[in-house]
Amino acid sequence: MPRSVHKGCDDFRQTSAGVRERWLGAPLTRRQALAGALGGALAIYAEQTMPWARVLEAAQARAAEAPGARVLVSVFLPGGCDLLDTLPPIGAYGRYADLRGDMKLAAPPALGSTGLGIHPSLAEGAGGGVKGLFEAGKVGFLPGIDYANPDLSHFHSRHFWETGLVTERAAPGWLGRWLDRHGARDNPLQGLTLSSTLSPVLATGSAPVAALESPSDCALDVWAIDGRQERQMLAAWQRMAAAHARGEGPRAVHTAARLAKAVGDRLAPYAEHDGVDPLAPPVPYPQDDDLGRRLSRVAALVAQPLGVRLAAVDASGEFDTHDDQPRELGDGLRSVSQSLAAFQADLEARGVADRVLTLVWSEFGRRPQANESSGTDHGAGGIAWVQGARAASGILTDYPSLTALDPDDNLKVTVDFRKVYCSLIEGWLGTDASEVIPNAGAYGRLALVR
Template sequence: MSSPRSCCDEFARAAALRAAVPGSGLPAVEAGMPLPAGTGLDRRSFLLRSIGAAVAVYGATAVPWRLLDEGVAAAASSAQNRVLVSIFLEGGIDSISVLFPGSDPLYRRLRPRLALAPDTGTAFAEDPRLRWHPAAGGLSALHAEGRVATLPAVGYTRSDQSHFTSRHFYEVGATSAELRTGWLGRYLDRVGSPDNPLQGLSLGGTLSPALAAARVPVAAIESADEYTFQAPGVEAAMLGRLREALAELARAPTTDPALRRARAVAGQSEALRGALVPFAADRADPGSASYPESRDPFPRRLASLASMLAAGLPIRCVALSAPGQYDTHNDQPTALDRGLRLTSDSLLAFQRDLEARGVADRVLTLVWSEFGRRAQENASRGTDHGAAGIGFLIGSRVRGQLIGEYPGLAGLDENGNLRPTSDFRGLYAAILEQWLETEAGAIIPAAGAFARPSILR
């Protein structure tokens, strides 16, 4: 969370609650708040040899560890799946900020202090009323190449104003407080395997509720570049020899059981370290050279993800949070600018990385937020909770056109918020059917009620 704190109490509480480890010591959920999907799922940590990092695995109580590694290996050797990457802009963000109606007099009236000058940013080719926020240059560049489908007002009727509840709806894929599995988790339950936790991968310490499955295991990983061996005082040019020597020590035969075991483990560790090299986000790697430098883990996580996908790891759905905190009740310009710039630049680098590695055709990225902001700015140079938010689909296979039109500021709803022109459940159904080639009706409740946009070229 950014400091000084500009978010509301409910956002802070929701974030704290979700940061807790599911199943152990959750703070009390207030009456009426839904429990996040996946709460209470059995969680165990182990070192997954195939990626050489500590992985927290959720919901694999019955499967012995060694079978999970074998499951990953077996899944990796089968045909490559299409991958969906879900990126969450936490706190609420909309098109009035990201795709601003620069020349609309209403915009200046509603946001007298926040409005951007009409000539900043870049023009949005599909709608002459709109311009890209100057910090969204990366998205603007990808859009110009036809790799971005924009949802300028995505949401649902009678939008819930609670971060907690509205986010939960997006995570479970329905306006239901009761559902305890994520929409991607239910997809994995249908197509996934019982022993490959990498099929649903949260990048970050904890399970993303959208991935919470009922039957199959899913995993959370901090980063794949943590499995390092330190060698103080040893020059870099000698490290190859050092590793060679460790491998040789490990190979020596012995009849002593403890020594044999220690040597076997030393050998496995060295082999693992070797296997890891391609997954560490190496700055010298041309594939990842253009990621922004940042202390925030987001660009590094995307770089790791690109290398894991290129290495053929059996990943189907990935979830992570974008940098920044968009619950901008106070001093919106500072927080929005910083988060949006790093997100947008990282997404551009990720797409370039996937293209360079030849896997861009397999990856679709969804960017979403729990709701938008109030059209009228508040007294603290910020905005309060709104209704329709902004969303993007990014990828080489994406049909780069608007999904739903920009609704304009003249026809706000009774609370003064943007009205949705597309429904998130219709978007999910389209992703499931057109990208993941699965029947949406089995995953999204009442899927038939929602129109599907055409999302692929």
């Protein structure tokens, strides 16, 4: 629950708010809606006195730097998503039904001729949800994904996936390391976490990244002032930030001060104002769904010339389905399906679908044998998928056997997640995976991109 920085309304605040209101009512600072600006059906709001032409100019200049740069979006399903119910093996339905007993999916819809079914919740959403995207050739599933000797602690396994390193040591995220190597020195928006706290996947060693719930959260705002005084204040801030600084600490401070203002400035046109959301999506997203709302912002910001290269979003559902899995997994996957289907449609409507690839992942799978509470416990061999107009489609890895389990009665791992990371780095981001993933040569590669 992000708190408003404006929560403390008392007399001074109210006095100035009254003044603010009169100011905002004056023609001086009335904001103007500019429809149909860059990136398709988007309205940019800019203040008259901070010419929108300059905003667009700067934006275009930036876009020219990296036209059509590819974007990778990480969507994390927290808790350990169950493979067997997400993609039930219709070809081995009897064995599946034995393992899952009463909680089994009765008649899951088939996933083409793959011999697999799909959770009915994943057929919900625009155009048939994730199932529809699969049928349209825009989803490639990766069943059996994990790593050797899986650690069934959420915290450990999540950390491994986040860092791309199977070690308990602290380290930057795997996407953060990519930015350290290939990112810009001056653009935090290149690595965007849609949350008030940075996604560990995007934690960097040196490259600037940004975490935000919404562009409305980014301004450097002094409570007592607005309008022209605010611009005077920001100009003073800019001067102080630009001052020459010697030494690592002072340089870091001044850089952060400049970048904080740059992020605020760059996103100011996209902040909600007077109840109007300039990033309002051109397609409907599910109502009251955090994942959908965050993905809609990713789509909108990616479509702007802001230099977004990587984005990280957490799903809002519950995938740690120890009990009542039918309901919990159903709810979680419904949100995922509706949100991702809307996201894909949004990217297409904005004309940027060709340059966005999404990786959906979870920290581990679940045990094939159901437990006593209509749930499943932590297990191995999970599920991930890639999604996008350029994603390889189909079932891209071997589905684990339901009869030949590992010594702990878990599914056998059929693909190491680092193979997927290496394949994305090389196949999508176009750089050498060994710069980011140690021993990258050992994992082989998958064709994840068309």
